[in-house]
Amino acid sequence: MKLITLNFVTCALKSCKSSPASFPLHPRDATLEVIETDLNLAFLKNILPRLEWNELCVITAELGLPPLPSSPPTREDLVVKPEGEVAEGAEAEEEASQTAKDLHRVLLETTVKEGKLVCGNCGHEYKVMEGVPNFLLPGHLV
């Protein structure tokens, strides 16, 4: 499971949905694995405004990853500023900045292979097995 997933999921329990404590889920006993993949600048730009930055910082801190900047980068931060004068009308291929590369590493290359995701509201634990989290609720919680 890529860390970006944690930006979109909360506790599956309906009673937890309205509680701010249910987001983000907290990874526990997590085995992390870095799987390299192609950087997709268009995707990073598109997804950037949809990230819950503070919660993302919480997760990276809990996982002991290098800290993210305290405020979210802007779309412009993701692209290397063209050096010198760019010819009029010439559409140069945009190059990903270090900020984009770092973000890509955290969101799309860092994965939870095994471990648990814990709800901060009800304490329910969701298992992650072979990189696939299981959000099915047991009989007594449905």
Add this chain to the structure above:
Amino acid sequence: MPNYLVRLVQMHESFRQAELQALADVAEVSIEFVKYEEESPFCIVRLPSDAAAKTVISRSLLSQGIYELWGQGATYDALHESVKDISSAKWVQYESAPFRFTLDCFRGTRDNAQQRDIIESFSYMGFKGPIRMRDAEASFKVFEEYEEKATGPKYAYLGRFVAASGRDAKTTYDLKKRHYISTTSMDAELALVTANMALAAPGKLFYDPFMGTGGFPIACAHFGAMVCGSDIDGRSIRGTGGSARKGQTGKFDVQGNFKQYGLESRYLGAFVSDLTNTPFRLLQHSNSASRGGYLDGIVCDPPYGIREGLKVLGSRDILNEQERATHGNRYKDPGYIPPKKPYSFTAIQDDILAFAVSTLVENGRLSMWMPTANDEDVELIIPTHPCLEIVSVCVQTFNKWSRRLLTYRRRAESEVPEGALETVKKEYEKGVKADELNNFRKKYFEGFKEFERLRQEPSAEDANHKADRSKGVSGPWREKSGAN
């Protein structure tokens, strides 16, 4: 804007125009339909430029190519008149270019001599370049359209080739060659069409809540979207449940499918979950300003309850204290399997819509397949939601039932009338058995009796046919169709 001729395929007719419209939407170009008929594979559209035409058609599954329209007419005299009228200014441009000239007859044939005569009849255009059947710089095609079994064409067009469609993808993603599939995998062509309808494109985030072996996410990834999915059955994701392919054993999984097509970098992963208890964070309407939607598109083919059971988390009967305690004690055991119960067919449709409303970005799209019996008008109700606008309804018809691809657009908050969200709580089918909850399933296994009866009523001789059918060889469940 110039006129273009789109050579469509003559199948999945109700999808074709909707697909072209969706492709124009995703390319952000305006398209105007000048001539479109369900019975004809020739469609005339207005597009701003060759470049726009190429962008639109290059993703299309249900067409073969796009041509600049150089003339049209009901007879060859009329066609030549029209060619001279519309395109004479363009002839000089291709005067010395290597070119080719071919013929495309729909529902008709021409032998070599006739073909040659037809092509020669355009000699007044004065092309002096070399003829090259391969790698020609300019390629022209005469299109003829015949009535069924007619001797001569009823209409003809001349077009200059602009771009070929993306129909090759149908072969690339053919299920016969895919490593890991299941009994209910959607055929590659329609999965790709679904991705087109939902406007899958580079940089976007797509999700399939009933992914199975990942057919829809793969189709969306083909068009550049980043994709994720989930399924209530973790075995289908992890791939330990085996594959529908005969003789195939060992581990094949969704990840492997993405690897097969070189799309791994667009696969965000999958998780095990149930749509009625989704882990996705949902837009809370009370504080909608703070957190909006985040999915660009949702594509899915929910289980119909026929080949795949329509089940959600929960128990058929309400658990008593002791049972609850047992679940509470056992759920952390490695072998624990959460109980599941059959679910109402209409309820799941509304649940999907509600989920889409809470997770899609503005103008994000939901494309969902739904089956329906051909005999029943009641089933024709298309689920609606005040926050979703129906973009298109396309129908794939089988013998006694059909399925529809419904595409919705998430309206912006400003478009949703106030109070529209406080919709009436609907009453769904009550019961615990699958048949009570799913009218489509019930009818399916009854062999659509009502349909049979209606079809046979008009004439008495049908009694014989009935006897034939009762032999059981062609029972509805044996019929070759893609019922999920």
